[in-house]
Amino acid sequence: MDSRIEKHLIDIIAKQYQPGKFRQATDEDLIASRLDEPVAADQLWEVDDRKTCAMVFVSEVPDDRRLVRVIPVGNYENGFDSRDHVVFPDGSPTGFPLIVYKEFETTIPIRLLSVPYGSFDGHVSDNIRSFEGVYDPYDDNNIPLVNRMNIRDQFERWHELCDRLPEPQGISEEEFGTREDIGDYIEALHSVLGLAPAQCLAVRRGTLALTEEQEKRMAKAGFGNHPQTTDTLPKAFVELSEQPRWRFVVDDYIDSHQESASSFDIESTAREALAHQAFALAARTNGSGDEAINELLQKAAGSMTRSRKAE
Numbered sequence: 001m002d003s004r005i006e007k008h009l010i011d012i013i014a015k016q017y018q019p020g021k022f023r024q025a026t027d028e029d030l031i032a033s034r035l036d037e038p039v040a041a042d043q044l045w046e047v048d049d050r051k052t053c054a055m056v057f058v059s060e061v062p063d064d065r066r067l068v069r070v071i072p073v074g075n076y077e078n079g080f081d082s083r084d085h086v087v088f089p090d091g092s093p094t095g096f097p098l099i100v101y102k103e104f105e106t107t108i109p110i111r112l113l114s115v116p117y118g119s120f121d122g123h124v125s126d127n128i129r130s131f132e133g134v135y136d137p138y139d140d141n142n143i144p145l146v147n148r149m150n151i152r153d154q155f156e157r158w159h160e161l162c163d164r165l166p167e168p169q170g171i172s173e174e175e176f177g178t179r180e181d182i183g184d185y186i187e188a189l190h191s192v193l194g195l196a197p198a199q200c201l202a203v204r205r206g207t208l209a210l211t212e213e214q215e216k217r218m219a220k221a222g223f224g225n226h227p228q229t230t231d232t233l234p235k236a237f238v239e240l241s242e243q244p245r246w247r248f249v250v251d252d253y254i255d256s257h258q259e260s261a262s263s264f265d266i267e268s269t270a271r272e273a274l275a276h277q278a279f280a281l282a283a284r285t286n287g288s289g290d291e292a293i294n295e296l297l298q299k300a301a302g303s304m305t306r307s308r309k310a311e
Contacts, residue, residue, distance in 0.1 A: 016088075021095030025117040034116035035245045038290070039068060042125040044093045045244075047158065048114035050254075050263050054154060057100055057120065057128060061110075065239035066165055068110040071128065072101040072151050079147070083133035093118030100128050104151055108158040109165055111267060113244040166201065166238075166268050183277035183300075185223055186269065190257065192221045197257070197269035204272075233279050240293050241275035249274055249301045274300055 024030060025044075039045070043058045047070070060069035076097035080086060085100040092098050094117055120128070189200040193214055202208035210218065218224065253270035254263055277300035278293065 016090075017097065018089050018095035021089070021093065025094045031115060031117075034118070038243060039110055039113060039116075040119075042122070043119050044073065044098075044117040045070075045113045046115040046117070047108070047112045049112055049158065049161075052154060053114070054151075055098070055117075056113075057125075058113075059105060059129065062107070066110060066242045067107050067162060068113065069105065069107050070155075071105045072155055074099045074101060074151070081133075082136040085128055085131040085133065087120070087124060087128070091121055091124040093120060100131070101148075101151055102128070102131055102133055104155050106155050106159045107162060108155070109161050109242070111242045111244065111247070111250075111271065112158060112161070114247060116244075161264060164264060164268075165242075166272060183273045183280065183304075186273050186276070188218065188221055188223045190269075192217055192223070197266045200269055201272065233275065234293075236290065236293055237275040237279050237297075238272075240290060241271045241278070241297060246271065246274060246297065246301055249304055252305050274304060277303065 039058060039061055041058050041060055045056050045058060047054050047056050055073040056070035057073050058068060059071055061067075062069060074080075076086070076099055078099060080099045083101075083103050085102055087098040087100060089095050089097055186200050186204055189195045189203055190197070193210075195203065199208060203210060215224075250267045250270045253273075254266050257266055274297060278296040281296045281299055
Protein backbone atom coordinates (compact mmCIF):
# COMPACT_ATOMS: atom_id res chain seq x y z
CA MET A 1 0.00 0.00 0.00
CA ASP A 2 1.24 3.50 -0.82
CA SER A 3 2.56 5.21 2.33
CA ARG A 4 0.35 8.27 1.77
CA ILE A 5 -2.80 6.16 1.48
CA GLU A 6 -1.76 4.22 4.57
CA LYS A 7 -1.19 7.46 6.49
CA HIS A 8 -4.62 8.74 5.41
CA LEU A 9 -6.33 5.57 6.65
CA ILE A 10 -4.45 5.80 9.94
CA ASP A 11 -5.58 9.42 10.30
CA ILE A 12 -9.21 8.41 9.89
CA ILE A 13 -8.99 5.63 12.49
CA ALA A 14 -6.93 7.72 14.90
CA LYS A 15 -9.54 10.48 15.03
CA GLN A 16 -12.15 8.07 16.37
CA TYR A 17 -11.17 8.83 19.95
CA GLN A 18 -13.17 7.52 22.90
CA PRO A 19 -13.98 10.25 25.46
CA GLY A 20 -15.31 7.71 27.98
CA LYS A 21 -11.89 6.09 28.25
CA PHE A 22 -10.28 9.50 28.69
CA ARG A 23 -12.61 10.37 31.57
CA GLN A 24 -11.78 7.07 33.23
CA ALA A 25 -8.04 7.53 32.72
CA THR A 26 -8.06 11.02 34.26
CA ASP A 27 -10.59 10.44 37.06
CA GLU A 28 -8.91 11.63 40.28
CA ASP A 29 -10.31 8.84 42.43
CA LEU A 30 -9.18 6.18 39.98
CA ILE A 31 -5.74 7.78 39.74
CA ALA A 32 -5.46 7.73 43.54
CA SER A 33 -6.49 4.07 43.55
CA ARG A 34 -3.86 3.22 40.92
CA LEU A 35 -1.20 5.03 42.93
CA ASP A 36 -1.87 2.71 45.86
CA GLU A 37 -0.69 -0.20 43.72
CA PRO A 38 2.94 -0.85 42.75
CA VAL A 39 4.17 0.24 39.34
CA ALA A 40 3.81 -2.62 36.86
CA ALA A 41 4.59 -3.42 33.24
CA ASP A 42 2.12 -2.40 30.50
CA GLN A 43 0.99 0.76 32.31
CA LEU A 44 0.78 4.30 30.91
CA TRP A 45 2.36 6.92 33.19
CA GLU A 46 3.24 10.57 33.19
CA VAL A 47 6.88 11.28 34.02
CA ASP A 48 7.54 14.56 35.82
CA ASP A 49 10.89 15.87 37.09
CA ARG A 50 9.22 19.08 38.38
CA LYS A 51 10.52 20.96 35.34
CA THR A 52 9.38 18.95 32.32
CA CYS A 53 7.03 16.04 31.80
CA ALA A 54 6.30 13.31 29.27
CA MET A 55 4.25 10.14 28.84
CA VAL A 56 5.71 6.63 28.96
CA PHE A 57 4.81 2.99 28.46
CA VAL A 58 6.23 0.87 31.28
CA SER A 59 7.95 -2.04 29.57
CA GLU A 60 9.56 -3.61 32.65
CA VAL A 61 10.20 -3.22 36.37
CA PRO A 62 13.70 -4.68 36.87
CA ASP A 63 15.08 -6.49 39.91
CA ASP A 64 16.30 -3.15 41.28
CA ARG A 65 12.88 -1.70 42.03
CA ARG A 66 14.26 1.82 42.35
CA LEU A 67 14.34 1.79 38.55
CA VAL A 68 11.85 1.28 35.74
CA ARG A 69 12.22 0.49 32.05
CA VAL A 70 10.13 2.82 29.88
CA ILE A 71 9.38 3.75 26.28
CA PRO A 72 8.46 7.39 25.46
CA VAL A 73 4.87 7.93 24.32
CA GLY A 74 3.58 11.00 22.49
CA ASN A 75 0.35 12.44 21.17
CA TYR A 76 -0.67 11.48 17.67
CA GLU A 77 -0.61 15.12 16.59
CA ASN A 78 3.14 15.24 17.25
CA GLY A 79 3.70 13.10 14.18
CA PHE A 80 5.48 9.80 13.59
CA ASP A 81 7.47 7.87 11.04
CA SER A 82 8.30 4.26 10.22
CA ARG A 83 10.39 3.90 13.40
CA ASP A 84 7.35 4.49 15.62
CA HIS A 85 4.36 2.38 16.66
CA VAL A 86 0.82 3.79 16.47
CA VAL A 87 -1.69 2.83 19.17
CA PHE A 88 -5.27 3.45 18.06
CA PRO A 89 -7.95 4.84 20.43
CA ASP A 90 -9.53 1.45 21.13
CA GLY A 91 -6.20 0.17 22.47
CA SER A 92 -5.17 3.32 24.31
CA PRO A 93 -5.85 3.77 28.06
CA THR A 94 -6.71 7.43 27.39
CA GLY A 95 -9.00 6.79 24.41
CA PHE A 96 -6.77 9.00 22.27
CA PRO A 97 -4.32 7.76 19.64
CA LEU A 98 -0.76 7.50 20.91
CA ILE A 99 2.66 7.20 19.32
CA VAL A 100 5.22 4.90 20.95
CA TYR A 101 8.82 5.96 20.23
CA LYS A 102 10.34 2.50 20.55
CA GLU A 103 13.89 3.51 19.60
CA PHE A 104 14.24 5.64 22.75
CA GLU A 105 13.47 2.89 25.28
CA THR A 106 15.58 3.41 28.41
CA THR A 107 15.78 3.02 32.19
CA ILE A 108 14.92 5.88 34.57
CA PRO A 109 14.40 6.28 38.35
CA ILE A 110 10.93 5.02 39.25
CA ARG A 111 10.43 8.07 41.49
CA LEU A 112 10.04 10.21 38.34
CA LEU A 113 6.69 8.57 37.56
CA SER A 114 3.88 10.82 38.77
CA VAL A 115 0.43 10.04 37.33
CA PRO A 116 -0.88 6.58 36.30
CA TYR A 117 -3.46 6.60 33.50
CA GLY A 118 -4.22 2.89 33.36
CA SER A 119 -2.93 -0.17 31.53
CA PHE A 120 -2.73 -1.25 27.92
CA ASP A 121 -4.48 -4.46 26.91
CA GLY A 122 -2.22 -7.48 26.65
CA HIS A 123 -2.29 -7.72 22.87
CA VAL A 124 -1.47 -4.00 22.52
CA SER A 125 1.48 -4.38 24.89
CA ASP A 126 2.67 -7.42 22.95
CA ASN A 127 2.51 -5.43 19.71
CA ILE A 128 4.54 -2.62 21.27
CA ARG A 129 7.22 -5.01 22.49
CA SER A 130 7.48 -6.93 19.22
CA PHE A 131 7.46 -3.83 17.00
CA GLU A 132 10.68 -3.20 15.11
CA GLY A 133 10.55 0.01 13.15
CA VAL A 134 12.92 0.68 10.27
CA TYR A 135 13.70 4.24 9.28
CA ASP A 136 12.65 5.22 5.77
CA PRO A 137 14.41 8.45 4.75
CA TYR A 138 11.94 8.91 1.89
CA ASP A 139 8.86 8.81 4.13
CA ASP A 140 7.06 12.16 3.83
CA ASN A 141 5.55 11.69 7.28
CA ASN A 142 8.81 11.88 9.25
CA ILE A 143 8.80 13.96 12.44
CA PRO A 144 11.03 17.03 12.18
CA LEU A 145 14.51 16.18 13.45
CA VAL A 146 14.38 18.65 16.34
CA ASN A 147 11.36 16.87 17.88
CA ARG A 148 13.04 13.49 17.82
CA MET A 149 16.24 14.90 19.27
CA ASN A 150 14.29 16.61 22.06
CA ILE A 151 12.70 13.29 23.02
CA ARG A 152 16.07 11.55 22.93
CA ASP A 153 17.83 14.25 24.97
CA GLN A 154 15.08 14.42 27.59
CA PHE A 155 15.12 10.70 28.27
CA GLU A 156 18.91 10.55 28.25
CA ARG A 157 18.93 13.17 31.02
CA TRP A 158 16.45 11.14 33.04
CA HIS A 159 18.49 7.99 32.49
CA GLU A 160 21.60 9.73 33.86
CA LEU A 161 19.74 10.37 37.14
CA CYS A 162 19.94 6.63 37.87
CA ASP A 163 23.58 7.16 38.86
CA ARG A 164 22.55 9.76 41.46
CA LEU A 165 20.31 7.43 43.43
CA PRO A 166 21.64 6.55 46.91
CA GLU A 167 23.04 3.03 46.98
CA PRO A 168 20.84 0.75 49.11
CA GLN A 169 23.82 -1.55 49.66
CA GLY A 170 25.63 1.24 51.52
CA ILE A 171 22.66 1.60 53.85
CA SER A 172 22.02 -2.09 54.48
CA GLU A 173 25.65 -2.80 55.35
CA GLU A 174 25.68 -0.30 58.23
CA GLU A 175 24.98 -1.43 61.78
CA PHE A 176 22.02 0.42 63.23
CA GLY A 177 20.64 0.40 66.79
CA THR A 178 17.85 2.73 67.95
CA ARG A 179 16.03 3.00 64.66
CA GLU A 180 13.42 5.42 66.03
CA ASP A 181 15.89 8.32 66.15
CA ILE A 182 17.37 8.12 62.66
CA GLY A 183 14.71 10.12 60.82
CA ASP A 184 14.71 12.80 63.54
CA TYR A 185 18.51 12.94 63.46
CA ILE A 186 18.57 13.55 59.71
CA GLU A 187 15.98 16.31 60.09
CA ALA A 188 17.97 17.90 62.95
CA LEU A 189 21.09 18.07 60.80
CA HIS A 190 19.12 20.37 58.54
CA SER A 191 17.07 22.34 61.08
CA VAL A 192 19.81 22.78 63.71
CA LEU A 193 22.95 23.02 61.59
CA GLY A 194 21.44 24.17 58.30
CA LEU A 195 23.14 21.39 56.35
CA ALA A 196 22.07 20.80 52.76
CA PRO A 197 20.36 17.48 51.92
CA ALA A 198 23.53 16.03 50.38
CA GLN A 199 25.50 16.93 53.52
CA CYS A 200 22.83 15.37 55.76
CA LEU A 201 23.14 12.13 53.82
CA ALA A 202 26.94 12.25 54.04
CA VAL A 203 26.84 12.70 57.84
CA ARG A 204 24.23 9.98 58.11
CA ARG A 205 26.42 7.55 56.16
CA GLY A 206 29.60 8.48 58.01
CA THR A 207 31.40 10.02 55.03
CA LEU A 208 31.27 13.55 56.49
CA ALA A 209 32.26 14.34 60.08
CA LEU A 210 30.73 17.16 62.12
CA THR A 211 33.03 19.77 63.62
CA GLU A 212 33.38 20.06 67.38
CA GLU A 213 31.20 23.16 67.35
CA GLN A 214 28.52 21.39 65.30
CA GLU A 215 28.59 18.44 67.70
CA LYS A 216 27.99 20.83 70.61
CA ARG A 217 25.03 22.46 68.85
CA MET A 218 23.51 19.06 68.09
CA ALA A 219 24.01 17.97 71.71
CA LYS A 220 22.33 21.14 72.95
CA ALA A 221 19.36 20.33 70.69
CA GLY A 222 19.12 16.85 72.18
CA PHE A 223 21.08 14.94 69.55
CA GLY A 224 24.34 14.35 71.37
CA ASN A 225 24.88 10.89 69.94
CA HIS A 226 24.85 9.81 66.32
CA PRO A 227 22.12 7.13 66.17
CA GLN A 228 23.64 3.66 65.98
CA THR A 229 21.78 0.47 65.23
CA THR A 230 21.94 -3.23 65.78
CA ASP A 231 19.68 -4.04 62.83
CA THR A 232 20.10 -3.17 59.17
CA LEU A 233 17.57 -1.38 57.02
CA PRO A 234 16.16 -3.98 54.61
CA LYS A 235 16.58 -3.21 50.94
CA ALA A 236 12.83 -3.50 50.41
CA PHE A 237 12.21 -0.42 52.59
CA VAL A 238 14.54 1.60 50.37
CA GLU A 239 13.03 0.30 47.14
CA LEU A 240 9.40 0.72 48.17
CA SER A 241 10.05 4.23 49.51
CA GLU A 242 10.95 5.14 45.90
CA GLN A 243 7.45 4.33 44.62
CA PRO A 244 5.55 7.29 43.10
CA ARG A 245 2.72 6.87 45.65
CA TRP A 246 4.94 8.70 48.20
CA ARG A 247 5.53 11.70 45.96
CA PHE A 248 3.19 13.80 48.13
CA VAL A 249 5.60 13.36 51.06
CA VAL A 250 8.49 14.52 48.90
CA ASP A 251 6.55 17.52 47.55
CA ASP A 252 5.74 18.56 51.11
CA TYR A 253 9.39 18.15 52.11
CA ILE A 254 10.65 20.17 49.13
CA ASP A 255 8.16 22.98 49.85
CA SER A 256 9.48 23.29 53.40
CA HIS A 257 13.16 23.11 52.42
CA GLN A 258 13.82 25.97 50.04
CA GLU A 259 17.48 25.42 49.24
CA SER A 260 19.91 25.68 46.37
CA ALA A 261 20.25 21.90 46.16
CA SER A 262 18.45 20.20 43.28
CA SER A 263 14.99 18.81 43.93
CA PHE A 264 16.31 15.35 43.00
CA ASP A 265 18.87 15.42 45.83
CA ILE A 266 16.36 16.84 48.31
CA GLU A 267 14.02 14.04 47.27
CA SER A 268 16.70 11.48 48.14
CA THR A 269 16.86 12.89 51.66
CA ALA A 270 13.08 12.84 52.05
CA ARG A 271 12.68 9.28 50.76
CA GLU A 272 15.52 7.97 52.93
CA ALA A 273 13.94 9.61 55.99
CA LEU A 274 10.63 7.99 55.04
CA ALA A 275 12.26 4.55 54.77
CA HIS A 276 13.98 4.90 58.15
CA GLN A 277 10.87 6.16 59.94
CA ALA A 278 8.89 3.26 58.50
CA PHE A 279 11.57 0.80 59.64
CA ALA A 280 11.45 2.34 63.11
CA LEU A 281 7.80 1.25 63.31
CA ALA A 282 8.60 -2.32 62.29
CA ALA A 283 9.45 -3.45 65.83
CA ARG A 284 5.92 -2.60 66.92
CA THR A 285 4.10 -4.10 63.94
CA ASN A 286 3.22 -7.64 62.91
CA GLY A 287 3.46 -8.85 59.33
CA SER A 288 6.06 -9.16 56.62
CA GLY A 289 6.50 -8.64 52.91
CA ASP A 290 5.74 -5.67 50.67
CA GLU A 291 2.19 -5.22 51.94
CA ALA A 292 3.35 -4.85 55.54
CA ILE A 293 6.17 -2.49 54.52
CA ASN A 294 3.75 -0.30 52.56
CA GLU A 295 1.52 -0.05 55.63
CA LEU A 296 4.53 1.11 57.64
CA LEU A 297 5.47 3.61 54.94
CA GLN A 298 1.90 4.92 54.98
CA LYS A 299 2.08 5.51 58.74
CA ALA A 300 5.48 7.17 58.44
CA ALA A 301 4.26 9.36 55.57
CA GLY A 302 1.32 10.55 57.64
CA SER A 303 3.61 11.33 60.55
CA MET A 304 6.08 13.27 58.39
CA THR A 305 3.43 15.43 56.73
CA ARG A 306 1.57 16.10 59.99
CA SER A 307 4.75 17.16 61.78
CA ARG A 308 5.57 19.69 59.06
CA LYS A 309 2.08 21.16 59.14
CA ALA A 310 2.46 21.61 62.90
CA GLU A 311 5.71 23.58 62.50
